[in-house]
Amino acid sequence: MPPESRITNHESRATDIRSALGHAIAHLELEHTPSAALAAELLLMHALGCDRTRIYSHPEQELDAAARERYFSLVAQRASGVPTQHLTGHQEFWGLEFEVTPDVLIPRPETEHVIEVALQRLGVESGGATPRRNANLRFADVGTGSGCIAVALAKEFPAARIVVTDISAAALDLARRNAARHDVADRIDFIECNLLDEFHDSRTTTPESRALDLIASNPPYIGLHESATLPREVRDHEPHMALFGGETGTEMYAPLIAQAAMLLKPGGILVMELGHNSAEHVSRLLTTPEWTDVALTNDLAGITRVASARRSVS
Numbered sequence: 001m002p003p004e005s006r007i008t009n010h011e012s013r014a015t016d017i018r019s020a021l022g023h024a025i026a027h028l029e030l031e032h033t034p035s036a037a038l039a040a041e042l043l044l045m046h047a048l049g050c051d052r053t054r055i056y057s058h059p060e061q062e063l064d065a066a067a068r069e070r071y072f073s074l075v076a077q078r079a080s081g082v083p084t085q086h087l088t089g090h091q092e093f094w095g096l097e098f099e100v101t102p103d104v105l106i107p108r109p110e111t112e113h114v115i116e117v118a119l120q121r122l123g124v125e126s127g128g129a130t131p132r133r134n135a136n137l138r139f140a141d142v143g144t145g146s147g148c149i150a151v152a153l154a155k156e157f158p159a160a161r162i163v164v165t166d167i168s169a170a171a172l173d174l175a176r177r178n179a180a181r182h183d184v185a186d187r188i189d190f191i192e193c194n195l196l197d198e199f200h201d202s203r204t205t206t207p208e209s210r211a212l213d214l215i216a217s218n219p220p221y222i223g224l225h226e227s228a229t230l231p232r233e234v235r236d237h238e239p240h241m242a243l244f245g246g247e248t249g250t251e252m253y254a255p256l257i258a259q260a261a262m263l264l265k266p267g268g269i270l271v272m273e274l275g276h277n278s279a280e281h282v283s284r285l286l287t288t289p290e291w292t293d294v295a296l297t298n299d300l301a302g303i304t305r306v307a308s309a310r311r312s313v314s
């Protein structure tokens with residue numbers, strides 16, 4: 001038995017749901033685990049295969065020894081820094097459930113702003129029935145990871161075709177599984193390449209070949225110099241190729257914006273998530289005749305989170 005799956009004397013006395021939850025929260029708080037109560041709840045739901053309602057409607061329910069062992073093993077792993085999502089194997093994004101593994105970035109709530117901005121810039125309300133929503137649009141998602149952006153867009157635009165890229169073959173495998181899970185895999189092309197290189201190379205770059213209506217991306221944007229400041233669950237458990245954009249963290253934006261200028265239709269939209277220090281750098285890159293209607297959007301915490309722009313018609 002691995003050491004982390006051994007349960008303490010205290011924990012072995014936690015025989016019902018209420019006391020197990022209490023012990024788990026205390027253990028996680030002792031190890032300074034962020035959002036300890038939420039993690040304890042999610043792991044208990046996972047260990048018991050039940051929903052939150054059952055936990056709170058039957059707190060007196062007894063847990064057998066196997067369930068306790070399962071639960072406190074998960075709690076010990078979380079306390080040692082393993083992200084909750086790696087233990088439960090999933091994360092919600094845009095109201096959809098995504099499989100998550102250590103091969104991909106765990107989808108973040110702030111990335112939902114990328115989808116919101118894409119919808120706004122394409123003139124569509126979420127879930128609304130506008131003709132544009134059902135048009136045969138063509139999108140790209142660069143650095144797709146779990147596939148969360150592409151799948152959310154595919155759900156919002158039922159007739160759109162989407163090309164997704166990633167340099168990680170393992171990430172693309174997972175993105176494929178997530179697309180299949182949500183019945184949109186037949187409208188998505190998965191390409192293993194740097195940024196949009198492969199897609200770009202397969203086309204000439206004449207005005208007629210600019211075929212995309214939207215390019216969305218949440219590129220790696222953390223600077224290598226910031227590595228030591230990251231929480232251990234991020235630095236030690238999420239793929240470095242998903243986190244680090246280079247020494248400063250802003251290195252991906254210039255080549256991405258240059259390719260987007262070649263591949264978007266005139267009037268097409270570019271939407272990119274921003275790192276905490278990249279807004280000025282990215283705004284400057286978009287101050288060229290190829291781009292109009294440049295906008296920066298803040299997240300709920302007031303941090304500039306998304307840059308978007310329209311490809312000029314000329």
Ligand SMILES: C[S@@+](CC[C@H](N)C(=O)[O-])C[C@H]1O[C@@H](n2cnc3c(N)ncnc32)[C@H](O)[C@@H]1O
Pocket residue numbers: 104105106107108111142143144145146147148149165166167168171193194195196218219220221241242243
């Ligand atoms: C920040 S993660 C975003 C993942 C996902 N789109 C999301 O929002 O959760 C960046 C992704 O870009 C991929 N990536 C890193 N460098 C890349 C490159 N040069 N070309 C294509 N993909 C890249 C990583 O493997 C990772 O999956």
